[in-house]
Each structure stands twice: as C-alpha cells, then as structure tokens.
Amino acid sequence: MYDLDTTSHPRGDGVRDLTLTDRWNTPLGKPNGGYILAAMLRGLGEEIKGSDPLVAAITYLASPETGPAELRTSALRRGRRVQTGEAALWEGDRHIAQLVASFAGRDGGRTHELGTPPQLPAPDDCVDPRGQGLPDDGIFDRVDYRLAARPGWADGAPNGDPTVELWQRLAGGREIDLPALALLCDSYAPPVMELGELASMTVQLTVHLHRRPEPGWIATRLTTRHVVNGFHEEDCELWDEAGNLVAQSRQLAILL
Known part of the structure; x- marks a missing residue:
C-alpha cells in the first residue's frame, strides 16, 4: 500500500x-x-x-x-x-x-558517529502495542511496532518520562526507502502522552536522511524535553539493525 x-x-x-x-x-x-x-x-x-x-x-x-x-x-x-x-x-x-x-548523491566522505542506538530486545521478544492501547486501523495497520514494554499511558498511568524506544517497519516487511524513513519519523504516538497529554498535532517537521537502511526493523528513539505554552518539541532518531543512524528529525507540535 x-x-x-x-x-x-x-x-x-x-x-x-x-x-x-x-x-x-x-x-x-x-x-x-x-x-x-x-x-x-x-x-x-x-x-x-x-x-x-x-x-x-x-x-x-x-x-x-x-x-x-x-x-x-x-x-x-x-x-x-x-x-x-x-x-x-x-x-x-x-x-x-x-x-x-x-x-x-551519497558518494562517501568522512563519517564520525558519537551516538548509540536504542538498546532494545529483539523484535520477537517485544510487545505488539496494537490492541493494547494503540488502535489497529489507519496508520497503525500500515506500520508494525514492537516495544520493550507496554506504555504507561495505555493503562491510564503515564510514567512521567516522555521518552519512547521501539522497533518499526512498514507492514508486510516492505523495503524501507528514504521517503519511508521520513514517514517513520512521525508515525508513532507522541511521547508527550507519558506526561498525561492525550494528543498533539505537528506544526513543523524537519528530517535529515543520512543513508539507506539495511533490510529489517528500524530502532527508534523519540524524546520530548520541553513543553512551553501548549507547544512541544519531539526529537527522533532512526537506526537500522546494523547499528547505523539512518535518519533523525525534530518537530514542533501543538497540544490538543
């Protein structure tokens, strides 16, 4: 699709x-x-x-x-x-x-990576959040998600830490191209929900696309650190299964 x-x-x-x-x-x-x-x-x-x-x-x-x-x-x-x-x-x-x-073009050049990917269990050992707080239709039927643990907000008990780490891939295992990486930067529930917020909507989003990922799942880290006057930032890092940073983004969103 x-x-x-x-x-x-x-x-x-x-x-x-x-x-x-x-x-x-x-x-x-x-x-x-x-x-x-x-x-x-x-x-x-x-x-x-x-x-x-x-x-x-x-x-x-x-x-x-x-x-x-x-x-x-x-x-x-x-x-x-x-x-x-x-x-x-x-x-x-x-x-x-x-x-x-x-x-x-991507013709090589100097590379220095000082970050580290999320430390997640293997996707088969993680939780599928669909039907456990997430809907199972719309975008949540088009992207596969795996989390190390069920999110606190899904049980009505936000944990107070707006940080989420999870695996993502397109449903059916379709190879992820660079535009699909841009999609995955904004495909999961916003981490600000762990602060008790119910929803937010993106105002502006900037994505850096570093390289094509190796086949497989994408390890994702989402964080929010600042909520000011009803707006918040959300940072995203995407890493492939080989441990390569493939994309990162920052967005400004408005709380609803």
Missing part, C-alpha cells in the same frame, strides 16, 4: 495529482503528517529529478482531508552536489502543506 498511496502523477509544468487515502489516518481521523511528507518528498524528487533526498522541512498549514490533492513543485537551485526544490500541497483552494527539500 505504501507505494500506491505515496504515488503522484505528473500533469505538466511541475504539477502532480495525488490522492490522500484514509489508510494512513491518525486516531484524529486525518491523514498522518509523516505519510503526507513521504508522498510530497517522493513527488518532488521525481519532478526535479534529484538524487537521494538529504533534508526535508515541511510546515503544515491546514488540516488535511482524504481525497484528491494537487502537488505544485518547482526547482529552487541545481547545484553541483545538492539540488533543492519546493512543493506545495493543495486540496481545492486550501493550502495544506509547504515543503522545501534538498537532494544529493
């Missing part, structure tokens, strides 16, 4: 047709922001014929609905190493989201 649901079709002059489906809806009944980002990033990359996506920054301007949408793209700069473009998502006369993204 991922390939079908993130496909857009060129109309000409940088405009593409896209259908947002309810198969990636959140419990709020709206298409998930990570799903929207993946679809926009994939369409923009195809339109400007960029290399691999490197960084993507999206601002959500209006609440999306399922149904037909229009992606309006343009190239901003075609540098020797980095190509940059932008895309606007419209539903009728409603401007839903605005994306700026850069693309670049």
